[in-house]
Amino acid sequence: MSAILKDPLQLLIAAQQPGQSLAQSFYCDLAVYERDLEQVLSRQWLVVDHISRIPNRGDYFLFDIGNESIIVVREDETKIGAFFNVCRHRGSRVCLDAEGHKGAFTCPYHAWTYNLDGSLRSARLMPADFDKGVNGLHRCHVRVLEGFIFLCLAQGTPPDFDSAYQPFADWLGFHGFANARVAERRSYSTAANWKLVVENFIECYHCAPAHPEYCSVHPPELLLAYGAGPGSGPPEAEERFARELADWEVRARTLGHPAGFLFSDAADSPHLRTLVRLPIGGTHKTETHDGEPASKLMGQFKEFDGGETAFVFNAVSYLLAQNDFAILFRFTPRAPLLTDVEVRWIVAGDTEAGRDYDVGNLTWCWDVTLKQDKKITEDNQVGILSSRYQPGRYSEHERRVSTFVDWYLRQLA
Amino acid sequence: MSAILKDPLQLLIAAQQPGQSLAQSFYCDLAVYERDLEQVLSRQWLVVDHISRIPNRGDYFLFDIGNESIIVVREDETKIGAFFNVCRHRGSRVCLDAEGHKGAFTCPYHAWTYNLDGSLRSARLMPADFDKGVNGLHRCHVRVLEGFIFLCLAQGTPPDFDSAYQPFADWLGFHGFANARVAERRSYSTAANWKLVVENFIECYHCAPAHPEYCSVHPPELLLAYGAGPGSGPPEAEERFARELADWEVRARTLGHPAGFLFSDAADSPHLRTLVRLPIGGTHKTETHDGEPASKLMGQFKEFDGGETAFVFNAVSYLLAQNDFAILFRFTPRAPLLTDVEVRWIVAGDTEAGRDYDVGNLTWCWDVTLKQDKKITEDNQVGILSSRYQPGRYSEHERRVSTFVDWYLRQLA
Amino acid sequence: MSAILKDPLQLLIAAQQPGQSLAQSFYCDLAVYERDLEQVLSRQWLVVDHISRIPNRGDYFLFDIGNESIIVVREDETKIGAFFNVCRHRGSRVCLDAEGHKGAFTCPYHAWTYNLDGSLRSARLMPADFDKGVNGLHRCHVRVLEGFIFLCLAQGTPPDFDSAYQPFADWLGFHGFANARVAERRSYSTAANWKLVVENFIECYHCAPAHPEYCSVHPPELLLAYGAGPGSGPPEAEERFARELADWEVRARTLGHPAGFLFSDAADSPHLRTLVRLPIGGTHKTETHDGEPASKLMGQFKEFDGGETAFVFNAVSYLLAQNDFAILFRFTPRAPLLTDVEVRWIVAGDTEAGRDYDVGNLTWCWDVTLKQDKKITEDNQVGILSSRYQPGRYSEHERRVSTFVDWYLRQLA
Ligand code: FES
Ligand code: FES
Numbered sequence A, B, C: 001m002s003a004i005l006k007d008p009l010q011l012l013i014a015a016q017q018p019g020q021s022l023a024q025s026f027y028c029d030l031a032v033y034e035r036d037l038e039q040v041l042s043r044q045w046l047v048v049d050h051i052s053r054i055p056n057r058g059d060y061f062l063f064d065i066g067n068e069s070i071i072v073v074r075e076d077e078t079k080i081g082a083f084f085n086v087c088r089h090r091g092s093r094v095c096l097d098a099e100g101h102k103g104a105f106t107c108p109y110h111a112w113t114y115n116l117d118g119s120l121r122s123a124r125l126m127p128a129d130f131d132k133g134v135n136g137l138h139r140c141h142v143r144v145l146e147g148f149i150f151l152c153l154a155q156g157t158p159p160d161f162d163s164a165y166q167p168f169a170d171w172l173g174f175h176g177f178a179n180a181r182v183a184e185r186r187s188y189s190t191a192a193n194w195k196l197v198v199e200n201f202i203e204c205y206h207c208a209p210a211h212p213e214y215c216s217v218h219p220p221e222l223l224l225a226y227g228a229g230p231g232s233g234p235p236e237a238e239e240r241f242a243r244e245l246a247d248w249e250v251r252a253r254t255l256g257h258p259a260g261f262l263f264s265d266a267a268d269s270p271h272l273r274t275l276v277r278l279p280i281g282g283t284h285k286t287e288t289h290d291g292e293p294a295s296k297l298m299g300q301f302k303e304f305d306g307g308e309t310a311f312v313f314n315a316v317s318y319l320l321a322q323n324d325f326a327i328l329f330r331f332t333p334r335a336p337l338l339t340d341v342e343v344r345w346i347v348a349g350d351t352e353a354g355r356d357y358d359v360g361n362l363t364w365c366w367d368v369t370l371k372q373d374k375k376i377t378e379d380n381q382v383g384i385l386s387s388r389y390q391p392g393r394y395s396e397h398e399r400r401v402s403t404f405v406d407w408y409l410r411q412l413a
């Protein structure tokens, strides 16, 4: 086909050089943003929260992405439902509060009422041939795995969940997430394209210059070797750290804890998952200021082993788990240059704030780090708006960013 | 013509199903919004205010719609003028204050001065061949009927005013609007497309769930039967209410008051007018909290008959008249998702605040109702932005909304 | 070529009538704005500030235009450098503070470090074949003339600086700007297209109606004759003022001061420069409230001669110089309807605030005038958004506006 009739986005994709950051349009244009939502993110299983947020029948919360609002509700003891928050009558939002408890969903406009399973229970005065059976709320695909709620916004059949996420189940189970609870929720909305937020999160090339607190917990030599996940550092750095790693792995496995590198998807994977367990480094038992425990041991941990598990579910859903607490990160586009960064600190289910943990201690490392990342990423975005921005070469330490970019372009193509 | 060369808007119009709400684009897109202003609303005679706002020669106020500002001015004792607030020199706004008094309009930029009839009085230093005669302010069509000022923004010949609005004259005269005054002005700007604001206003399907105060004044059975105007309710509801209605009509006519259903345009009308007089319902003399009078009887009313007249001038101009006061509603687009809702409470000309009426008592019912409608309509708009919004079926009680949508699509086609 | 395949902007340009203001699109459209930046303003040498702002090696400030940020830095005692503030790695802003002092520019993201000459000094962990030599900051063309810093954002070769600006050197030198300093900086950001800001600045047709303070300093008959520069007034006004002018020129030349009309470009010039020296008028020695000196005489002035020099470098860079102080104006687009108006009051280098001048006295005339112009220009912009705006005829007194518009259309064509 002649170039003039081709989708301009395909021309942009074709022009992209491997090992370089994306061209300006990918980070700025409304048309690309809309394609990202429709074509890239609607094919992912997004982790949106922990099930402890909706323990009882009728408890719900809203998940917002782009212009969408999804109601996530506990339909009954064993079932979680998810529905587009759009009335089938004239389109009003059905649920207005960000979270709450409902016996049924009654639209605030004309009181059409939907059951907790989304089916239309009542609609006053409708014509005789109106079929309630086909006027339930539009379902959003939802799955729960070891306490985490996953949504997929695909219009049709979503990617297979089990083959993608069952491999995480054992380690999630070991960490005891099914019986965990959320100790703290914070958000760090960032005035930047979602891909810049992701790229910032998946490399630690910037850790030494930008995150002194984080680097006081995680030793620089380890960050250099594994900061962006195994295989992401320069080989000589990995070699230098290999002995400490080997010793730690022996110790963790002796204790019966998971350790090492379970898998890490390449750019041709649909999900871009990673699962790995590594030492925090140094003498830190957990990711606190003094390295001492922040809360009760979770799941099957019987003693602290100084390890941290990275559950990378996909490009926008991450879980970093210590022995005694974990942090869930979700990165959600809201506009071309606006991304929600929502974070949950998760602890064992039988803990109590004040008694078992101190929220300030729990959140210290990542709260300061996320505020720094917000600033860095916003300054990255404004720079990219310049006419003189051009894709730059990645360092050895940004392999995962390079993989992410490759993956993204394949999804978009 | 092949589909690819057709105006995409015509394709959208053709795809619209009768009896359903409009497709997303009609409520969201900038291109539709611009066509709405140019093609639909510029053909209407918009009621903008009551003449008591500008009693003396040189008194003026500004009416804003979209990006337009119109100067409405009293040219002399008998004549009202209306002009686009755009200097013929380099385009400055000529009038800056929203209302005031002027002997002439002097542009704040280079002092070109226009007479109250819009003609250019002076323009310093212009070339010898400059023709002041063709450089007056652009006129906007204006008419006054029984105290109400109507504008039409059409570039050329406007629709005939007299044939359209003379039919309202007798009833307006009976209510005494020519000698009325405005007791209160309030605005309820709404972050939604103008058509959602209109649709909300012309149906009472939502009254029971959303407006408890309004329903404490107007009995639910009456709202069900006539809430959206005569013929809008389900036939069985109208039947149930027929007796009360018949009794009230006899009483009103015995008193010499207008009553009943004078006319109501169908979707093929250019104006979509309605004129009807119905009982408020129950024992209410007027639309107050306790049902007792709020002000002096207006016009030719000699005693309270518990009736209310609905003057529907067109889709965006409404007047609801009690025996002792009336409310003028105007819905004016300012941006695709922003609509001005301007309201005037009107009383007899010889009244005085504090002595003859209490503003809180006068405004109670509709102030609370309009605040509820603003919220409802904004929640409707955000729902419609979802990818899962789809046109929904109208109930029996939304016949007038269905008629409005049909009318709108014909105007746009 | 058939009209349908032509650039719509070329059709707009062709439709423009001489002697009239521009069509609406030129003042409002994003596409025109982007062309203005790329095609018109990127070919100009923009005066951005006075060199006294960065006296020492490593001192820098940022200049923002559109989406660009330019670092202007003193590389060494004799050299000023200018660089696009965009990291060659992943595009972050390199400098975040609006001004400061740096030994080198270290990107806040991954710490790539650039020397003061923009060359890349260090980039950790880059692949072996990474060439630092081609990864310096993108240079922006920069020149300094008699203390003023000029930038040109052209991608390739800029217009020749010396032939364009050397003609200003003598008079700038006479005023002593190379040894001057900035006494005050203020900004008057204006919600209007940059061309409306320029048009407002280059005509004094509006002075009498809009600027009473300015007119209390500059006699109306002089403003009428020369307010928009020599040759801009009606011939009869110039004649009336000719005698006062001739007397003043004799006096100025007797003192050895420059006087009269050195040059003024026509619309076919690439730069649209003017250089002229005229009397302030009346008995004013300088542009103060009482006409008395505001600061020490600058440069080679030995006594006050009541003259004012207008250095018009181009359409967006102006310098108005009294005997004892000068004012630099720069008009910089930031968005289609947003323009930065940045102003510097400049005094002799050996002065001190409080001792030699009072900032309030220095800024009085133009501070009040610029606030008035901001308001006027914003009201002009909103008027032009109306569907009824149409290009208007220029007066005899707006010849320079007409020349500017002609020049602009030629640049854009
Ligand atoms: S929009 Fe929900 S019931 Fe009407
Ligand atoms: S723009 Fe109104 S007089 Fe010039």
Ligand code: FES
Pocket (backbone or CB within 6 Å): C087, C088, C089, C090, C091, C092, C107, C108, C109, C110, C111, C112
């Ligand atoms: S973006 Fe500047 S060093 Fe990475």
